[in-house]
Amino acid sequence: MTSSASDPVSLLTASHSAIDASSAQALLNAAIEAKSRAYCPYSRFRVGAAILACPANTPEVIGGASPKPVVVEAKLFTGVNVENASYPVGVCAERCAFGTAVAAGYPRIIAIAVSTDINPPASPCGMCRQFMREFVIGEDVCVAMMGRKAEETSITEGTIVKRFGELLPMSFGPEDLPSVKDSALVGE
Ligand SMILES: [Zn+2]
Numbered sequence: 534m535t536s537s538a539s540d541p542v543s544l545l546t547a548s549h550s551a552i553d554a555s556s557a558q559a560l561l562n563a564a565i566e567a568k569s570r571a572y573c574p575y576s577r578f579r580v581g582a583a584i585l586a587c588p589a590n591t592p593e594v595i596g597g598a599s600p601k602p603v604v605v606e607a608k609l610f611t612g613v614n615v616e617n618a619s620y621p622v623g624v625c626a627e628r629c630a631f632g633t634a635v636a637a638g639y640p641r642i643i644a645i646a647v648s649t650d651i652n653p654p655a656s657p658c659g660m661c662r663q664f665m666r667e668f669v670i671g672e673d674v675c676v677a678m679m680g681r682k683a684e685e686t687s688i689t690e691g692t693i694v695k696r697f698g699e700l701l702p703m704s705f706g707p708e709d710l711p712s713v714k715d716s717a718l719v720g721e
Pocket of ligand 1: 625626627628657658659660661662
């Protein structure tokens with residue numbers, strides 16, 4: 534057993550109070566299942582993404598002791614890589630999934646799973662990490678990266694789970710923009 538073989542369901546459920554074992558399992562399964570719909574006639578590199586997302590008005594702290602735990606129901610959204618004959622126009626599975634959640638009014642992301650056909654699993658590209666930074670609720674959000682082994686052997690053996698903050702340390706986000714800070718102050 535290596536550190537990459539930690540049980541992804543346990544890591545996901547420990548990362549956020551709104552994630553139970555069944556929703557964690559559903560997230561992982563959804564990423565694998567979505568991959569079958571990847572549109573990748575040029576690269577033949579299939580990617581499926583799944584995310585658990587909450588509505589825009591979900592508070593920063595969920596399940597805290599004060600004043601009382603907030604119950605939220607996270608929804609599952611999926612995405613695939615969508616390529617284009619004009620190659621740079623294509624979009625990654627992660628950004629496809631995030632855009633779908635935002636469009637549905639669920640822009641606060643609490644967990645991410647990505648499935649590819651390679652071992653070790655692929656990790657989200659740099660552009661997607663920055664895109665995610667806008668919507669993940671914090672650095673502790675788990676990113677489960679699933680390789681071929683996740684399907685051929687077991688999800689535990691074929692999945693690497695990292696915290697978002699590990700994938701994009703010292704990141705730049707909305708609160709770093711002076712204009713956003715100013716407007717927040719005006720709103721006080
Ligand atoms: Zn990407």
